[in-house]
Amino acid sequence: MVEDTFLADDLLRQLMSVGEVDLLVGISSHNAASTISHAVHAIEQSFQQHFVRQRVVIVNVGSGDKSEDGVVATGFGNFVEKNVRLPRITSLRTIHRVTANFSGPPSPGIALRTILAAADLLRARACAVVSPATSNLTPDSIANLLRPVYREKFDFVAPLYTRHKYQGLLARNLLYPMSRAVFGCGIRELYSDEWGFSGRLAALCLNQDVWHEEAIRARPEAWMAISAISSDFRCCEAFLGEKSQAVKGPGTDIVEVLRQTVGTLFWCLETQQSLWLDCERSQPLPTFGPAHELTSEPTDLDRHRIFEMFRSGVTELEPILSSILDPETHSEIKSIVSLEEGKFRFKSDIWVRTLYDFAASYHHAVINRDHILQALTPLYRGMTFSFLVEHSDSSQAEMEAASEMLCVEFELQKPYLRERWKAKVEVKS
Amino acid sequence: MRQTILQGLEQVYSNLVHMIAEFLPRFLVMLIIIVIGFLVAFGLKYILRALLGFTKLDRVSEEAGASRVLRMAHLPSMTELLSRSIFWVTWLGFILVGLSVLGVAGLQEQISRLFRFLPEVFVAILILFLGVVIANFLSRTALLAAVNAGHPSAKILSWSIRFAIWILAISMTLEELGLARQTVISAFSIIFGASMLGLAIAFGLGGQDLARKFLERYLGDTKKEKDKEPQPL
Numbered sequence: 001m002v003e004d005t006f007l008a009d010d011l012l013r014q015l016m017s018v019g020e021v022d023l024l025v026g027i028s029s030h031n032a033a034s035t036i037s038h039a040v041h042a043i044e045q046s047f048q049q050h051f052v053r054q055r056v057v058i059v060n061v062g063s064g065d066k067s068e069d070g071v072v073a074t075g076f077g078n079f080v081e082k083n084v085r086l087p088r089i090t091s092l093r094t095i096h097r098v099t100a101n102f103s104g105p106p107s108p109g110i111a112l113r114t115i116l117a118a119a120d121l122l123r124a125r126a127c128a129v130v131s132p133a134t135s136n137l138t139p140d141s142i143a144n145l146l147r148p149v150y151r152e153k154f155d156f157v158a159p160l161y162t163r164h165k166y167q168g169l170l171a172r173n174l175l176y177p178m179s180r181a182v183f184g185c186g187i188r189e190l191y192s193d194e195w196g197f198s199g200r201l202a203a204l205c206l207n208q209d210v211w212h213e214e215a216i217r218a219r220p221e222a223w224m225a226i227s228a229i230s231s232d233f234r235c236c237e238a239f240l241g242e243k244s245q246a247v248k249g250p251g252t253d254i255v256e257v258l259r260q261t262v263g264t265l266f267w268c269l270e271t272q273q274s275l276w277l278d279c280e281r282s283q284p285l286p287t288f289g290p291a292h293e294l295t296s297e298p299t300d301l302d303r304h305r306i307f308e309m310f311r312s313g314v315t316e317l318e319p320i321l322s323s324i325l326d327p328e329t330h331s332e333i334k335s336i337v338s339l340e341e342g343k344f345r346f347k348s349d350i351w352v353r354t355l356y357d358f359a360a361s362y363h364h365a366v367i368n369r370d371h372i373l374q375a376l377t378p379l380y381r382g383m384t385f386s387f388l389v390e391h392s393d394s395s396q397a398e399m400e401a402a403s404e405m406l407c408v409e410f411e412l413q414k415p416y417l418r419e420r421w422k423a424k425v426e427v428k429s
Numbered sequence: 430m431r432q433t434i435l436q437g438l439e440q441v442y443s444n445l446v447h448m449i450a451e452f453l454p455r456f457l458v459m460l461i462i463i464v465i466g467f468l469v470a471f472g473l474k475y476i477l478r479a480l481l482g483f484t485k486l487d488r489v490s491e492e493a494g495a496s497r498v499l500r501m502a503h504l505p506s507m508t509e510l511l512s513r514s515i516f517w518v519t520w521l522g523f524i525l526v527g528l529s530v531l532g533v534a535g536l537q538e539q540i541s542r543l544f545r546f547l548p549e550v551f552v553a554i555l556i557l558f559l560g561v562v563i564a565n566f567l568s569r570t571a572l573l574a575a576v577n578a579g580h581p582s583a584k585i586l587s588w589s590i591r592f593a594i595w596i597l598a599i600s601m602t603l604e605e606l607g608l609a610r611q612t613v614i615s616a617f618s619i620i621f622g623a624s625m626l627g628l629a630i631a632f633g634l635g636g637q638d639l640a641r642k643f644l645e646r647y648l649g650d651t652k653k654e655k656d657k658e659p660q661p662l
Contacts, residue, residue, distance in 0.1 A: 170661035191662055255577045257661045302657035309579050316576045316583050320569065365491050368566065374573040384659060 007100075007117055014098045015121050021096070022054035023047070023146055024124035026115030027132055029062040030105045036060075039132040046139035047095055051146070057096040059118045061111040063104055109217035112224070119202040126150035127202055128157075129221075131193035134244050141240040145196035148236050148288050155233035156225060157196030158187045158285075160292040161243035165391065165399060166299055168243070169384050172403055175222070175261060178355060181410035182269060182417070184281040185229040187237065188292060190222040191261050194240060201228055215267040219260045226268045230275045239289030258380060259373045266362040266373070273363075277418060282411060294396045307341050307385045313378020320375050324361040326420070329353045333379070346386035348409045354379055356413060360420035452531070459527035466523020474516035481508040495562045518547075553605040560598020564591045589628075596620060 007015075025043045029036045040058065047056045100114045112129065119127045126149035130137060141159075148154040171189060180186030189195075205224055210216045216223055228235050269276065314321065314337045322330055332350050355376075362372050391399055481487075490496045490507035504510055525540050568591035575583035600617040604610060 166659040168662055169659050254658060254661055261662065299659070300657065301659055305579075305657055309577075312579075312583075313576045316572065320573070365488055367491070367569070371569055371573055374577060377573075377577045380661075381658075388659070 007114070007121075011098065011100045011114075011118075012121075015118055018057055018096045018098060018122060020055065021057045021122045021124050022126065023051055023056045023150065024059060024115070024119050024122060024127040025056075025142060025146075026059045026061065026111075026118070026127065026129045028106065028108065028111035029060050029132055030111075035135060036132045038135070039130060039137055042137045042139055043130065043142055044095055046142035046146075049139050050143035051150075053093065054150075055093050055096075057098060057118075057122060057124070059098045059100065059115050061100045061102070061106055061114045063102050063106065107217045109211060109220045112220045113206065113211050116202040116206040119199055120206050124199045124202070126196065126198060128196040129194065134193050136242055136244050137194075138241065141194070144238040144240055144289060145194060148238055149196050149198050152236070152288075153198075153234065154196075154236045154286075155198040155201045156228035156235040157288075158225060158235065158237045159189050159192050159194050159240045160237045160287065160289070161189065161240055162293040162295060163243045164299070165294040165296050165394075165396070166301065166388065169387055170257065170261065170380065173351070173383055173387060173406065174355060174380070175265060177403070177407040177410045178359075179222075179226070179265060180282065180407055181414055182276045182279075183226060183229050183272070184276070184279050185235060185283055186285060186407065187225050187229075187235065189237075190225055190265070191219060192221060195221060195225070196238070197224065197228070198233070201231075201233055204231060204233075210271075213267070215260075215264040219264050222261065222264050223268055226272060230272050236286045236288060239287070239292070254380070255374060255377050258376055259370065262358075262376060263369075263373050266359055266369075269359055270363055273421070277421070294399060301388060303385055303388055304341065306381050306388070307344065310378050310382035310385055311337055313381065317375055317378060320367065320371065323366050324372055324375060325354065325357045329357050336382075344382075344386065345390065346383045348406050349413070351383050352406075352409050352413045353416060356417040356420060359417060360423070363421055455531050459530050462527035462530065463520075463524055466520050466527070469523065470516045470519035473519055474512045477515050478508060478512040481511060486511075495558075495565075498558075498561050498565055518551075549605055549607070553602045556605060557598055557602045560594055560601070564594035564598070567591075567594065593621075593624070 025046075027036070027039055027043070040060075043058050047054070098118065100118070102110065106114070115127070115129060118124075126146045128142060128145040130142060130145075145157050145159070148157045168189075171191065175190045176186060176188050179190055201224070205227055208227070210223070225235070314333060318334075321333070325333070329350065333354065336344060336346065336350070358372060358376055361367075362369055366372070391402070394402070487496065487506050487508050490499075495507060499505070499507065499510065505513070525543065529537050529540050568587040571590050572583055572587035575586050580586070596617065600613050603613045
């Protein structure tokens with residue numbers, strides 16, 4: 001059950017007045033003054049068009065500063081007048097709205113925990129989390145997240161998007177293949193702004209003692225997906241349309257993104273090791289709607305700068321990398337660094353071993369863990385450069401084939417990860 | 430004449446016997462104290478080793494970078510180092526107490542001076558060790574941040590931070606030991622002041638371009654710079 005001290009009295013009062021619901025959509029409105037009204041409008045339309053007979057609620061988590069969140073200034077101002085029927089409504093039920101205000105800006109972890117607590121108290125059957133920052137949020141995309149849970153009894157719905165072929169390379173080359181190989185269930189968008197889940201999964205996650213962890217406070221979404229996989233909950237993917245690009249925030253800073261996303265993945269490896277160390281399975285996920293699509297408009301990427309940052313990074317960080325990487329892997333990386341830009345390729349086997357070395361070093365804490373994550377940045381840049389060169393003219397089918405081969409490489413080398421994971425810390429001077 | 434010599438020898442012999450009779454029990458007490466000290470120190474070493482093993486100090490030490498410093502200095506792990514230190518400190522204390530039992534003139538004064546000086550030595554060693562650990566951690570943090578941001582001269586920045594903290598730690602250590610206090614303070618002030626002045630002049634005169642780029646990067650349009658890399662997520 002939810003701790004007595006966790007939810008504010010005002011929020012509890014609002015939730016009690018709502019009663020039980022079928023569907024719940026949560027949004028975190030902090031720093032989203034310009035887009036919050038659009039998000040709320042899309043959610044309401046989704047309820048009106050797709051879930052006419054269901055009992056529904058929107059839970060908004062924001063900071064207490066209303067001017068900052070735009071709660072009053074925008075269409076969300078109606079939130080204070082709870083349980084009001086909207087004009088032009090086609091839904092047979094009242095669309096309830098609940099606001100959870102925090103004195104300071106809530107972290108993503110706190111926002112999710114509040115939404116899960118609300119879902120648990122309201123006994124919601126299907127829930128979704130959406131981001132007001134997503135400019136192209138549509139009623140259909142929200143319905144696509146809720147429908148598999150509500151109608152098909154799935155427990156976790158990950159999104160699929162139409163993307164530019166050079167967008168989301170961290171997900172494509174690291175997060176997806178590594179999590180698929182390790183946990184045996186591939187979710188392409190482990191880190192996304194939107195996802196769906198069941199009330200069952202909400203209760204399970206809510207009752208776990210992880211909410212004080214830095215990894216969960218910063219990026220809880222991957223942990224929730226991995227919790228669903230590890231607890232044998234039914235997972236699927238649903239197509240949501242085009243992925244909107246983050247303009248500002250941690251999504252644009254590679255170092256910060258690596259620290260948060262790879263940090264959480266490694267943390268999950270650490271906390272769920274009893275599950276994956278003996279796991280050999282690898283099962284595909286059911287998909288609702290079309291598979292993810294790639295576009296290839298011209299881009300303004302500075303490949304030369306990416307390569308130079310890789311090269312200088314590996315050279316300058318040599319003492320740090322030597323304490324993280326296996327000597328053989330390190331010498332292979334040093335040998336490819338000396339290649340000319342035109343001939344450089346980061347082969348998938350070296351990339352996989354590099355990541356497994358990083359994961360094992362994170363586990364053994366050979367140096368400060370945050371430093372381990374930061375030291376991955378130049379290597380990720382090397383992989384990115386190699387990918388950009390290799391796939392400059394590739395079609396979607398060719399890129400998918402390459403992605404599948406990388407996943408297979410991760411699965412083939414999983415025994416190497418196990419070996420390094422279980423090995424004692426090697427003393428290096 | 431002969432009688433006087435015999436009396437003298439007899440007196441010397443009786444003094445010697447008296448001294449040995451007085452010294453031997455004290456020597457035996459000293460040996461007993463040293464043996465007991467050895468056993469107590471040995472016991473403390475094992476108790477501390479078990480306690481530190483239980484608290485996973487080595488793991489914390491690895492994460493903080495202290496273990497790496499120890500390895501570079503060819504020293505054992507943190508747990509081993511601390512348990513060995515407690516052994517030697519305890520035994521040394523017992524040895525000194527044992528020696529004081531002998532009642533050798535002048536030795537007691539030296540021993541009590543040594544006892545008074547010991548805490549300062551330990552604090553000095555601790556300061557030096559913490560200085561090396563902090564210098565290691567901060568210089569690595571600076572190196573990673575500078576390399577990942579694409580700054581030129583990342584290593585110089587990292588080494589400058591390491592060097593500055595080392596100087597500070599060494600100065601504090603010597604200050605704690607009370608060695609050439611005035612000289613150390615003056616030397617530190619001169620080195621630190623000269624380094625800062627040197628950096629300011631070098632940055633102002635020699636690094637105009639670097640300063641411009643630096644300011645442009647942080648005060649200018651950062652979006653354009655970031656767009657040159659693909660979105661990771």
